[in-house]
Amino acid sequence: MPHQKLSALIDAICSFVICNDSSLRGQPIIFNPDFFVEKLRHEKPEVFTELVVSNITRLIDLPGTELAQLMGEVDLKLPGGAGPASGFFRSLMSLKRKEKGVIFGSPLTEEGIAQIYQLIEYLHKNLRVEGLFRVPGNSVRQQILRDALNNGTDVDLESGEFHSNDVATLLKMFLGELPEPLLTHKHFNAHLKIADLMQFDDKGNKTNIPDKDRQIEALQLLFLILPPPNRNLLKLLLDLLYQTAKKQDKNKMSAYNLALMFAPHVLWPKNVTANDLQENITKLNSGMTFMIKHSQKLFKAPAYIRECARLHYLGSRTQASKDDLDLIASCHTKSFQLAKSQKRNRIDSCPHQEETQQHTEEALRELFQHVHNMPESAKKKQLIRQFNKQSLTQTPGREPSTSQVPKRARSRSFSGLIKRKVLGNQMMSEKKKRNPTPESVAIGELKGASKENRNSLFSGSPAVTMTPTRLKWPEGKKEGKKGFL
Numbered sequence: 428m429p430h431q432k433l434s435a436l437i438d439a440i441c442s443f444v445i446c447n448d449s450s451l452r453g454q455p456i457i458f459n460p461d462f463f464v465e466k467l468r469h470e471k472p473e474v475f476t477e478l479v480v481s482n483i484t485r486l487i488d489l490p491g492t493e494l495a496q497l498m499g500e501v502d503l504k505l506p507g508g509a510g511p512a513s514g515f516f517r518s519l520m521s522l523k524r525k526e527k528g529v530i531f532g533s534p535l536t537e538e539g540i541a542q543i544y545q546l547i548e549y550l551h552k553n554l555r556v557e558g559l560f561r562v563p564g565n566s567v568r569q570q571i572l573r574d575a576l577n578n579g580t581d582v583d584l585e586s587g588e589f590h591s592n593d594v595a596t597l598l599k600m601f602l603g604e605l606p607e608p609l610l611t612h613k614h615f616n617a618h619l620k621i622a623d624l625m626q627f628d629d630k631g632n633k634t635n636i637p638d639k640d641r642q643i644e645a646l647q648l649l650f651l652i653l654p655p656p657n658r659n660l661l662k663l664l665l666d667l668l669y670q671t672a673k674k675q676d677k678n679k680m681s682a683y684n685l686a687l688m689f690a691p692h693v694l695w696p697k698n699v700t701a702n703d704l705q706e707n708i709t710k711l712n713s714g715m716t717f718m719i720k721h722s723q724k725l726f727k728a729p730a731y732i733r734e735c736a737r738l739h740y741l742g743s744r745t746q747a748s749k750d751d752l753d754l755i756a757s758c759h760t761k762s763f764q765l766a767k768s769q770k771r772n773r774i775d776s777c778p779h780q781e782e783t784q785q786h787t788e789e790a791l792r793e794l795f796q797h798v799h800n801m802p803e804s805a806k807k808k809q810l811i812r813q814f815n816k817q818s819l820t821q822t823p824g825r826e827p828s829t830s831q832v833p834k835r836a837r838s839r840s841f842s843g844l845i846k847r848k849v850l851g852n853q854m855m856s857e858k859k860k861r862n863p864t865p866e867s868v869a870i871g872e873l874k875g876a877s878k879e880n881r882n883s884l885f886s887g888s889p890a891v892t893m894t895p896t897r898l899k900w901p902e903g904k905k906e907g908k909k910g911f912l
Contacts, residue, residue: 460727460733461727461728461733463733463736463737463739463740463741464651464728464732464733464736466736466740467736467739467740468651471739474739475651475736476498476652478732478735478736479648479651479652479732480494480497480498480652482648482729482731482732483497483617483645483648483649486624486641486644486645486648487617487620487621487624487645488620489616489617489620493616493617493620496612496613496615496616497613497614497616497617498613499613502612503612503613503615503616503696529577530542530543530576530577530601531573531576531577531600531601531604532604532605532606533606534605534606535605535609535654535656535657535660536656537655537656537659538579539656540656540659540660540663542576542579543576543598543601543660544663545576545581545582545584546584546594546597546598546601547598547663547664547667549584549585549591549594550591550594550595550598550667550671551667551670553591553594554670554671554673554674554677554678555674555677555678556591556592556678557677557678557679558592558678558679558680559591559592559595559671559678559680560595560596560599560671560680560685560688560689561680561684561688562592563592563596564589564590564592564593564594564595564596564597565590565592565593568588568589568590568593569593569596569597569600572589572593572594572597573597573600576597599688599689599692602664602689602692602693603691603692605692606697607696607697608692608693608694608695608696608697609657609660609661609664609692609693610653610657610661610693610694611653611654611657612696612697614649614653615694615696617645617649618649618694618711618714619707619710619711619714621642621645621646621649621714622642622710622711622713622714622717623710624637624638624641624642624645625637625638626638637717639717639721642717643721643724643725644729646718646721646725647724647725647726647727647728647729648729648732650725650726651728651732658726661693662722662726664689664693665718665719665722665725666722666723668682668685668689668719668722669682669719669720669722669723671685672685672719672720682716682719682720683712683716685716685719686712686713686715686716686719687712689715690711690712690714690715693715694711694714694715695711798810798811799811
């Protein structure tokens with residue numbers, strides 16, 4: 428996929444840093460490719476969450492209630508009434524363990540992770556032990572180790588006092604006593620939906636083959652909005668389980684076997700049993716197995732999230748490919764820049780319109796002045812009449828008046844017909860015969876009109892009201908008017 432290639436390219440580029448300091452040459456220089464992602468997460472958490480969640484909903488279908496659960500707006504509801512609310516007294520007890528150094532049964536903190544990391548570091552050195560995480564340890568030794576960790580003391584696990592099974596069992600106990608699962612209650616339904624992501628055949632039909640690429644992408648996004656302590660411990664734990672599964676020929680613990688041991692602590696909501704989850708058990712175990720197998724890919728932000736975060740702070744002068752632009756188009760930062768550009772264009776267009784109107788008025792004034800300076804003639808009078816007939820044009824020398832609704836131009840030939848019929852002015856008829864005008868032309872046209880149209884026009888002539896500016900027609904005569912216009 429294009430964004431995966433881009434992600435690999437970014438990782439490759441970030442692995443090479445040019446350094447002119449000879450004292451530092453040969454030493455590894457680490458640059459975090461997710462630097463801007465982390466910066467955006469800490470400095471603008473609302474923008475960051477909106478960016479990530481919008482892409483999560485692009486991959487998986489989350490109805491209103493499930494989306495509200497993911498955002499922490501409503502509590503998780505499970506069959507049988509079980510859920511986080513039933514663990515109220517357990518959470519209350521955890522508040523009493525808030526003393527310094529007490530980590531078991533308390534909400535997850537960075538200090539607690541630092542203590543538990545001693546266990547993880549030790550287990551990395553003892554991955555070949557058969558039945559690791561499955562065979563229980565000695566309860567007495569586990570209590571001694573538990574008290575030491577709660578007191579905040581450093582434990583010498585290499586002394587031989589403790590067995591690998593003691594340490595592995597204590598790690599599971601720590602996870603099991605957390606107030607909520609490591610992946611939190613809010614994300615429970617989202618993980619069920621990720622397990623249902625399947626491939627489609629050529630005809631667009633859903634198959635039974637998991638869509639691994641989309642599942643990995645969805646998990647990458649979901650892990651980005653985990654609380655930092657949960658995300659940090661999850662990364663340490665999945666890496667440990669991944670390395671353990673690689674040694675399954677020695678320890679007999681495959682990724683699936685490990686998932687059976689840890690799914691209740693990582694995914695299952697607290698205070699529920701297997702009967703409460705029913706058909707979701709298979710999905711949860713399969714999801715945990717998938718996370719173990721692909722753990723090395725799950726803690727990198729997708730390439731388009733990195734690009735959006737970078738653009739938010741630096742902008743971009745490079746031309747991206749179409750696929751990358753399509754992905755970046757969903758970024759909140761791009762939407763903000765587009766809205767800002769549209770607003771600026773609207774502001775810039777107002778002075779331009781005013782300038783155009785001003786040039787038009789100046790040109791009309793010059794034209795009117797030129798006509799006014801012409802020698803007296805019939806042509807000059809005709810041009811002046813045309814100027815006076817423009818109701819929307821301001822004559823030079825007049826004060827600008829308020830804008831009026833434009834009036835419909837009156838037909839001269841039609842008005843001539845009305846005057847001739849209503850007023851019966853015989854002199855006007857003789858004048859028109861000597862000097863043909865548009866009115867006389869219209870009279871010729873009238874002779875060719877149908878009798879019905881002439882009757883509709885003239886039958887109600889006494890009811891016609893004449894004004895200097897407008898002809899007012901009775902409601903019943905509108906049809907006759909339309910016949911001539």
